[in-house]
Amino acid sequence: MFDELSPEQRQAATHGDGPLLVLAGAGTGKTTTLAARVAHLLATGVPAERILLLTFSRRAAAEMLARAGQLARSAGADRVWGGTFHAVANRLLRLHGRAVGLPPDFTVLDQADAADVLDLIREELGFTSHVRRTPRKATLAAIYSRTVNTGERLETVIAQRFPWCRDDLEPIRAIVRAYTARKRASHLVDFDDLLLLWKALATDPSTRTELAGAFDHILVDEYQDTNAVQADILEGMRPPDGPRNLTVVGDDAQAIYGFRAATVRNILTFGERFPGARVIRLEHNRRSTRPIVEVANAVMAEARARLDKRLTSERDGARPTLLACDDERDQADAVCRSILEHRERGVALREQAVLFRTAHHVDLLEIELTRRSIPYVKYGGLRFLEAAHVKDALALLRICENPRDEVAWFRVLQLVEGVGPARARRLLDELGARGGAEGPVDLAALLLPDLPPRTAQGLRDLRGLLAACRSGALDVAAQLERIRDWLQPAIERRPGSVAARLADLDQLALLARASPSRTRFLDELTLDPPSSTSDLAGRPVLDEDWLVLSTIHSAKGLEWDVVHLIHLADGMFPSDLATGDEEEVEEERRLLYVAITRARHALHLYAPRRFHHRPRGRDDAHSLAQPSRFLTPAVRAVLEELAGDRSDGGECVPAITGVATIDDLLSELFG
DNA sequence: CACGCTTATATTTTT
DNA sequence: TATAAGCGTG
Numbered sequence: 001m002f003d004e005l006s007p008e009q010r011q012a013a014t015h016g017d018g019p020l021l022v023l024a025g026a027g028t029g030k031t032t033t034l035a036a037r038v039a040h041l042l043a044t045g046v047p048a049e050r051i052l053l054l055t056f057s058r059r060a061a062a063e064m065l066a067r068a069g070q071l072a073r074s075a076g077a078d079r080v081w082g083g084t085f086h087a088v089a090n091r092l093l094r095l096h097g098r099a100v101g102l103p104p105d106f107t108v109l110d111q112a113d114a115a116d117v118l119d120l121i122r123e124e125l126g127f128t129s130h131v132r133r134t135p136r137k138a139t140l141a142a143i144y145s146r147t148v149n150t151g152e153r154l155e156t157v158i159a160q161r162f163p164w165c166r167d168d169l170e171p172i173r174a175i176v177r178a179y180t181a182r183k184r185a186s187h188l189v190d191f192d193d194l195l196l197l198w199k200a201l202a203t204d205p206s207t208r209t210e211l212a213g214a215f216d217h218i219l220v221d222e223y224q225d226t227n228a229v230q231a232d233i234l235e236g237m238r239p240p241d242g243p244r245n246l247t248v249v250g251d252d253a254q255a256i257y258g259f260r261a262a263t264v265r266n267i268l269t270f271g272e273r274f275p276g277a278r279v280i281r282l283e284h285n286r287r288s289t290r291p292i293v294e295v296a297n298a299v300m301a302e303a304r305a306r307l308d309k310r311l312t313s314e315r316d317g318a319r320p321t322l323l324a325c326d327d328e329r330d331q332a333d334a335v336c337r338s339i340l341e342h343r344e345r346g347v348a349l350r351e352q353a354v355l356f357r358t359a360h361h362v363d364l365l366e367i368e369l370t371r372r373s374i375p376y377v378k379y380g381g382l383r384f385l386e387a388a389h390v391k392d393a394l395a396l397l398r399i400c401e402n403p404r405d406e407v408a409w410f411r412v413l414q415l416v417e418g419v420g421p422a423r424a425r426r427l428l429d430e431l432g433a434r435g436g437a438e439g440p441v442d443l444a445a446l447l448l449p450d451l452p453p454r455t456a457q458g459l460r461d462l463r464g465l466l467a468a469c470r471s472g473a474l475d476v477a478a479q480l481e482r483i484r485d486w487l488q489p490a491i492e493r494r495p496g497s498v499a500a501r502l503a504d505l506d507q508l509a510l511l512a513r514a515s516p517s518r519t520r521f522l523d524e525l526t527l528d529p530p531s532s533t534s535d536l537a538g539r540p541v542l543d544e545d546w547l548v549l550s551t552i553h554s555a556k557g558l559e560w561d562v563v564h565l566i567h568l569a570d571g572m573f574p575s576d577l578a579t580g581d582e583e584e585v586e587e588e589r590r591l592l593y594v595a596i597t598r599a600r601h602a603l604h605l606y607a608p609r610r611f612h613h614r615p616r617g618r619d620d621a622h623s624l625a626q627p628s629r630f631l632t633p634a635v636r637a638v639l640e641e642l643a644g645d646r647s648d649g650g651e652c653v654p655a656i657t658g659v660a661t662i663d664d665l666l667s668e669l670f671g
Numbered sequence: 672c673a674c675g676c677t678t679a680t681a682t683t684t685t686t
Numbered sequence: 687t688a689t690a691a692g693c694g695t696g
Binding site: 128133134136137138 | 688
């Protein structure tokens with residue numbers, strides 16, 4: 001059963017009782033090992049439902065469990081509890097939430113929803129300035145989340161990570177305080193609450209025994225990217241008697257979620273926290289060729305602090321290339337040509353990926369790919385759930401689920417003609433859905449007197465819709481079809497493509513067909529939103545070959561034959577927003593390491609020199625960039641440097657429109 | 672008070 | 687492109 005495993009991998013897979021830390025370098029078969037361990041546990045008779053597998057994404061969990069199922073040749077692998085910390089927390093809280101004071105009809109807020117609640121509160125508290133711009137709602141949400149996850153004081157967080165909000169400290173404090181109270185009153189739970197409540201469940205003396213005994217084995221993937229709260233949860237999940245069977249797998253060199261308060265301390269102090277832990281190292285890379293591994297090692301050799309670990313590989317291959325490009329357009333052109341070249345040589349598009357630091361780095365390339373009819377799918381940062389009309393539809397479902405969901409109400413009520421913020425607030429009060437109100441929510445209150453006739457009719461229609469959706473006679477998909485019809489007039493009133501937005505709602509209804517219940521549908525959508533997009537030009541039928549575009553963060557754990565890594569210019573990668581202190585720069589370096597180690601056979605780096613401020617504009621405003629600071633002489637020594645190829649059009653004379661251009665021209669002249 | 676309009680302004684990465 | 691904030695109209 002384990003023929004394919006190396007001796008170290010086999011040791012990890014068949015480890016008996018007690019804590020186990022597997023330090024697995026990139027490409028050393030981490031997934032295989034974890035899957036094999038699950039298979040081993042199943043084969044030795046551990047009941048599937050008493051195994052908990054925590055991964056970074058639902059996709060990762062599903063993949064591992066499928067492999068474990070094949071290995072163990074037994075049914076039941078699908079009964080293993082698998083998923084992200086947040087998704088598992090949600091499941092556990094639906095079952096045991098009452099014990100920590102959480103009603104079972106709670107709804108989960110994603111980060112955009114949380115920002116909406118904060119915005120609502122800000123307005124109520126009157127924190128809008130007539131002199132100065134106040135922080136954006138997304139910033140408020142980020143500040144709150146960071147404070148919770150690091151456990152640092154608000155002042156500290158703002159001073160260190162959000163210095164431009166320093167002057168708004170007191171308003172922010174008031175807003176986030178009210179936010180917490182409001183969530184409780186409205187039965188709302190945000191991502192951070194999911195972890196905090198799980199921790200409470202796992203450590204509270206009155207509930208912990210029930211929960212702690214629920215699993216015989218807990219396995220955690222990507223342990224380097226867990227935060228302090230998550231570590232506390234794992235510690236709290238100790239069985240009342242018997243050994244602590246906790247397996248964690250991670251790589252300190254791949255820690256890239258510091259911004260989310262993840263800390264490698266969890267790996268470094270694993271032995272102290274869980275005494276008697278066995279440590280197994282996997283250092284042999286089976287994924288990449290030796291030249292690629294050499295580049296990865298060269299990058300990490302310059303890291304400030306790391307556990308001593310050096311990857312090895314035995315497979316030969318070509319040296320990774322570094323191509324200096326003129327500008328982004330030049331880069332897009334070069335990437336396309338290289339992609340097509342590889343495809344000519346038999347590497348399918350889906351075995352190739354373009355990776356980048358920030359979602360917008362790929363904008364220009366997307367245009368070029370479309371122009372050349374190269375199909376692609378983009379991972380990371382999806383617009384679908386962010387579109388207003390999709391949020392409207394989901395808000396309606398959320399009201400059905402949890403009638404106290406104030407933000408959802410606030411959003412939906414304003415879709416009715418003649419209802420703005422002020423009337424929406426009044427209606428909320430009447431409904432008894434306003435934070436802090438007692439008793440059940442009464443839909444009859446929607447029939448307020450003294451409203452303009454059109455508004456009154458609109459509210460009656462809304463009441464009818466909600467009654468129908470809540471009646472229990474319709475499944476989620478059918479509810480969404482009703483909702484679509486109700487939303488149609490509002491959608492038509494707003495500018496933009498009506499057909500496209502209605503199509504989005506159809507898409508949503510289609511998605512809902514797969515869900516057994518409304519609760520599940522909403523939970524899955526917020527906790528595991530569709531992660532790839534191909535928004536423009538409709539959703540293509542992806543039965544053919546397509547290229548993958550992905551942020552490096554979203555590429556974690558994945559691999560491709562050929563990887564193209566773009567924007568290796570200082571200020572882009574590392575992002576100049578992340579070069580404040582040394583720790584941040586180190587995280588950017590690890591990010592580069594992650595990107596490099598995604599490649600199996602070929603790796604191409606691209607470093608544009610010039611960035612147009614408005615790539616689609618007609619002017620020539622631009623700035624110049626140095627190559628990434630990570631491309632040190634030692635790193636370049638293991639790269640094949642290619643000169644920029646300006647085959648199309650010979651010498652180009654820059655248009656003289658700005659100081660930057662003139663300086664550029666002069667520096668060319670003076671050589 | 673709703674609503675449509677104008678203007679200035681932007682800090683990444685994700686569960 | 688989205689968002690915060692302000693203004694004028696009905």
